[in-house]
Amino acid sequence: MGAGVGGVFQKLIWVDNAIAAIPASEGYLLVDTKKCQGCLSCMLACSLVHEGIENLSLARIQVLQNSFEKFPDDLTVAQCRQCVEPPCVEACPEKALYVDKKNGNIRIVDIKKCIGCKSCIQACPYDPGRALWNPDKKKALKCDLCSNAPFWSEKGGVKGKQACVEVCPLKAIQFTKKIPEQKGDTGYRVNLRGEGWKKLGYPVD
Amino acid sequence: MNGYAGKILRINLTDRKTSTIDTRDYEQWVGGHGMGSAIFWDLVKDKTISGFHPDNVVTIMTSPLSGTLVPGASARTEVQGIGVQSSPIEWFTRSNFGGRFAPMLKYAGWDGIVIEGKADKPVWIDIRNEEVKVKEAQHLWGLDTWKTQEEIWREVSGRGYDKWVELDSEQRTTQRPAVLTIGPAGENLARIACLIHDAGNASGQGGFGGIWGSKNLKAISVIGMGGIQIADPKGLMEARLWAQVKYGTDLKNLDASWFSKFGRKKPQNRFWDPHESARLQACIGCHLGCKERTNTGFGNESTCHETTFYTAYDKSKHGGRQTSATYIATDLLQKYGINAYEASRGLTYIRALQRMGIFGSGKRLNCDLDFRKLGEIEFANEFLKMIAYRRGIGDDFAEGFFRAAKKWSRLEEDLKTGILPYSYWGLPEHGYDPRAEVEWGYGSILGDRDINEHDFNFLFWWPSGAIWAGKTPQPPAGQVVKIIAEKLIPYENNPLMLDFSTDNIYSEHMAKLVAWHRHYTRFWKESVLYCDHRWPEFINSKVPGYSGITGEGEPRFFDVVTGKKFSFLDGMELGRKIWNLDNAVWTLQGRHRDMVHFSDYIYHLPYGGSGNYAMYHLPGREKGRWDYIRVNGRYLDKTKFEEFKTRFYNLEGWDSRSGWPKRKTLESLGLKFVADELEKNKKLGAG
Numbered sequence: 001m002g003a004g005v006g007g008v009f010q011k012l013i014w015v016d017n018a019i020a021a022i023p024a025s026e027g028y029l030l031v032d033t034k035k036c037q038g039c040l041s042c043m044l045a046c047s048l049v050h051e052g053i054e055n056l057s058l059a060r061i062q063v064l065q066n067s068f069e070k071f072p073d074d075l076t077v078a079q080c081r082q083c084v085e086p087p088c089v090e091a092c093p094e095k096a097l098y099v100d101k102k103n104g105n106i107r108i109v110d111i112k113k114c115i116g117c118k119s120c121i122q123a124c125p126y127d128p129g130r131a132l133w134n135p136d137k138k139k140a141l142k143c144d145l146c147s148n149a150p151f152w153s154e155k156g157g158v159k160g161k162q163a164c165v166e167v168c169p170l171k172a173i174q175f176t177k178k179i180p181e182q183k184g185d186t187g188y189r190v191n192l193r194g195e196g197w198k199k200l201g202y203p204v205d
Numbered sequence: 206m207n208g209y210a211g212k213i214l215r216i217n218l219t220d221r222k223t224s225t226i227d228t229r230d231y232e233q234w235v236g237g238h239g240m241g242s243a244i245f246w247d248l249v250k251d252k253t254i255s256g257f258h259p260d261n262v263v264t265i266m267t268s269p270l271s272g273t274l275v276p277g278a279s280a281r282t283e284v285q286g287i288g289v290q291s292s293p294i295e296w297f298t299r300s301n302f303g304g305r306f307a308p309m310l311k312y313a314g315w316d317g318i319v320i321e322g323k324a325d326k327p328v329w330i331d332i333r334n335e336e337v338k339v340k341e342a343q344h345l346w347g348l349d350t351w352k353t354q355e356e357i358w359r360e361v362s363g364r365g366y367d368k369w370v371e372l373d374s375e376q377r378t379t380q381r382p383a384v385l386t387i388g389p390a391g392e393n394l395a396r397i398a399c400l401i402h403d404a405g406n407a408s409g410q411g412g413f414g415g416i417w418g419s420k421n422l423k424a425i426s427v428i429g430m431g432g433i434q435i436a437d438p439k440g441l442m443e444a445r446l447w448a449q450v451k452y453g454t455d456l457k458n459l460d461a462s463w464f465s466k467f468g469r470k471k472p473q474n475r476f477w478d479p480h481e482s483a484r485l486q487a488c489i490g491c492h493l494g495c496k497e498r499t500n501t502g503f504g505n506e507s508t509c510h511e512t513t514f515y516t517a518y519d520k521s522k523h524g525g526r527q528t529s530a531t532y533i534a535t536d537l538l539q540k541y542g543i544n545a546y547e548a549s550r551g552l553t554y555i556r557a558l559q560r561m562g563i564f565g566s567g568k569r570l571n572c573d574l575d576f577r578k579l580g581e582i583e584f585a586n587e588f589l590k591m592i593a594y595r596r597g598i599g600d601d602f603a604e605g606f607f608r609a610a611k612k613w614s615r616l617e618e619d620l621k622t623g624i625l626p627y628s629y630w631g632l633p634e635h636g637y638d639p640r641a642e643v644e645w646g647y648g649s650i651l652g653d654r655d656i657n658e659h660d661f662n663f664l665f666w667w668p669s670g671a672i673w674a675g676k677t678p679q680p681p682a683g684q685v686v687k688i689i690a691e692k693l694i695p696y697e698n699n700p701l702m703l704d705f706s707t708d709n710i711y712s713e714h715m716a717k718l719v720a721w722h723r724h725y726t727r728f729w730k731e732s733v734l735y736c737d738h739r740w741p742e743f744i745n746s747k748v749p750g751y752s753g754i755t756g757e758g759e760p761r762f763f764d765v766v767t768g769k770k771f772s773f774l775d776g777m778e779l780g781r782k783i784w785n786l787d788n789a790v791w792t793l794q795g796r797h798r799d800m801v802h803f804s805d806y807i808y809h810l811p812y813g814g815s816g817n818y819a820m821y822h823l824p825g826r827e828k829g830r831w832d833y834i835r836v837n838g839r840y841l842d843k844t845k846f847e848e849f850k851t852r853f854y855n856l857e858g859w860d861s862r863s864g865w866p867k868r869k870t871l872e873s874l875g876l877k878f879v880a881d882e883l884e885k886n887k888k889l890g891a892g
Binding site: 034035036037038039040041044045047048049051052053054055056057058062063064065066067068069070071072074075078127128129132133135151152153163166167169170171194196197199200201202203 | 272273274276279312351354355366367368369375376377378379380381403404405430431432433434435438439441442443445446449453454455456457458459471472473479481482483484485486487488489490491492493494497498499500501502505506
């Protein structure tokens with residue numbers, strides 16, 4: 001089923017109310033977990049530009065850390081992968097989680113259609129799951145690469161900016177249009193440390 | 206209430222009951238210290254009680270900016286109450302710490318916590334959003350601060366933190382609870398015990414660890430999954446990026462940030478040899494971390510003074526090479542929950558006494574510590590254990606080394622010779638000696654503690670560092686004081702406030718600098734909770750003209766979060782009001798100008814300064830010309846300091862004969878109720 005994109009097979013699922021092979025997203029977030037300083041500014045910015053409030057539980061990117069653990073195992077970053085084969089899209093019974101063809105094929109939640117069944121949240125195979133739950137609105141949320149960030153003056157999406165990328169003080173998050181390796185984590189983990197990082201006295205390898 | 210959770214949690218440990226205070230009742234004080242002082246004023250009727258008295262109230266406050274994207278202002282938590290460390294009076298005091306606690310408290314729906322009473326058995330407080338439980342802590346009592354936190358984390362989640370933690374079917378988080386706890390030192394009522402959060406954030410000064418111990422309070426844990434309303438979300442995002450781009454560190458062009466506090470070229474604030482591998486680590490919301498987590502896990506998140514605690518002994522013992530003992534000794538400070546300043550100055554002190562032949566095994570001051578092992582982990586552990594568990598003469602150490610010296614009948618002599626470097630209020634000197642950097646010493650002695658406010662301290666480090674490296678400091682002193690003076694509202698454009706030459710340090714100009722410093726810190730840093738590491742920023746090398754973010758940044762962020770129109774000057778004026786309220790509390794506690802004095806050595810022993818500090822430079826005028834002058838070799842003139850106090854009291858509108866507040870001044874600040882209380886207690890200043 002489906003056509004190959006980037007060496008990955010796709011399934012037949014709902015796209016913009018029509019059955020078609022699902023096109024790959026035109027944008028992805030990559031992170032450098034060794035560069036991240038654990039300030040959670042990306043989470044605060046994400047919640048701020050999307051919801052107009054500061055709420056870590058509503059951030060579409062999550063940073064998990066343990067104060068007592070050894071570097072680099074003390075921290076990990078969980079960002080939405082904009083999967084080439086997105087189980088969250090497949091799982092949505094209302095087609096509320098869909099591929100937005102007008103916005104670079106970003107996997108996105110149509111809040112008006114979302115019935116709050118949490119199927120997408122359960123379907124995300126990663127830990128922690130990348131689809132979120134808004135307990136006040138009883139709706140699912142997920143990363144839209146800031147294509148719909150009503151509390152930000154900048155244009156978002158695959159042709160614009162992403163709040164987490166812009167706000168990260170250490171530039172540990174990167175936007176790319178290239179499809180990352182889908183197997184495992186390695187495609188979404190990159191080394192963004194350069195000469196400046198070396199000058200700070202930290203390893204760049 | 207944009208920026209606020211809307212309510213403050215009040216916990217009476219005696220009956221284990223909780224209630225709430227409407228934040229609006231104290232909104233005029235904005236947050237942090239201002240709110241804490243006002244709540245303390247209202248709830249503690251007899252302000253002369255000991256810090257160990259069950260009626261002592263400890264406030265743990267956040268600010269409207271806590272938990273938001275405001276750079277270097279999201280994560281400080283302000284702790285206040287009657288302390289137990291200072292002498293001769295246990296002053297009403299403060300201490301704040303970073304990490305994750307304040308944001309988490311706000312997300313849970315609370316602007317602060319007010320602790321009253323005393324539990325009959327050890328307890329911990331478990332806050333999960335709105336739900337608050339006072340729980341038995343027998344299983345935690347005796348654990349060090351790190352194990353306590355890990356145990357609580359386990360208990361709250363029930364299964365680790367590698368996936369979403371669900372408190373119920375609706376509320377989820379990936380974050381660990383923020384836990385503030387005491388270690389064995391606090392449990393054993395050490396006056397030098399800290400509150401510890403995560404690996405290396407400490408509310409260190411004042412002895413709040415011992416106070417919690419006396420209340421049988423082991424820990425407070427908070428996990429929050431709610432949100433904070435922001436008045437102008439677009440404005441906040443815009444301001445954050447503005448500050449970051451214009452003033453922050455540029456990793457692609459680090460050299461441009463060769464001088465800045467807000468966006469430093471070298472952000473790490475540690476003084477030991479670095480690890481081979483580590484990450485820079487920041488508090489929540491900070492644009493530039495100052496801590497690290499390391500590949501060995503040793504020294505995680507420790508900064509500043511505690512990183513100097515054991516380095517010299519370790520190197521001396523190991524042929525100039527630093528070993529893991531340096532990091533591990535610091536971790537022990539954090540785990541036992543001991544004030545790093547007391548431990549380090551105390552160790553220097555007993556080392557001096559040991560060399561004098563009066564301290565050690567079988568000596569008059571009998572102590573089994575084997576000084577031949579000084580520099581080894583074993584020695585550090587034994588020394589700190591003696592404090593934490595009050596073992597042997599450690600029972601005296603735990604009282605703080607000032608009280609120990611007094612008990613040993615050595616106080617007068619050792620303050621005269623200066624081998625006990627405790628310059629103000631029986632508290633250890635910070636390293637920035639009052640004879641050299643007078644604004645630090647004056648601020649401390651006119652207040653309640655070693656101020657630990659580095660606002661003007663860069664005026665020592667920056668030029669002195671250049672001089673130590675054989676370079677000429679740039680920009681020149683005249684230009685630097687002019688830029689700073691422009692920002693010293695309401696005393697703006699008076700560079701003489703920054704003249705540290707001996708002729709000027711008792712002047713009205715210096716009194717204004719000290720007053721500005723008291724008012725700025727009381728509001729912007731201790732009530733709004735801008736972090737001392739990143740604010741204020743007067744000078745920034747990235748900016749044409751070198752003018753830093755201070756002045757514009759503070760109110761801009763405040764306004765976008767709260768929706769208020771609050772100018773920098775408004776903040777300075779509220780800071781003055783809070784400072785006056787604090788001084789009224791100290792007055793009720795028994796302060797009089799006659800007791801406002803430094804220790805003896807400050808008045809007759811010239812300041813030498815060890816190591817690099819022997820070349821201690823600050824801006825000043827020599828023969829009418831501005832330069833970075835050397836201030837070593839001087840001591841304070843006691844008579845002139847008396848004159849300075851008079852100038853300072855007059856400037857503040859306090860009675861210069863007593864140092865007590867005047868009714869006129871208090872009423873002009875809206876503090877009539879304070880004047881009435883002082884009058885009732887016959888402590889109102891004349892005039």
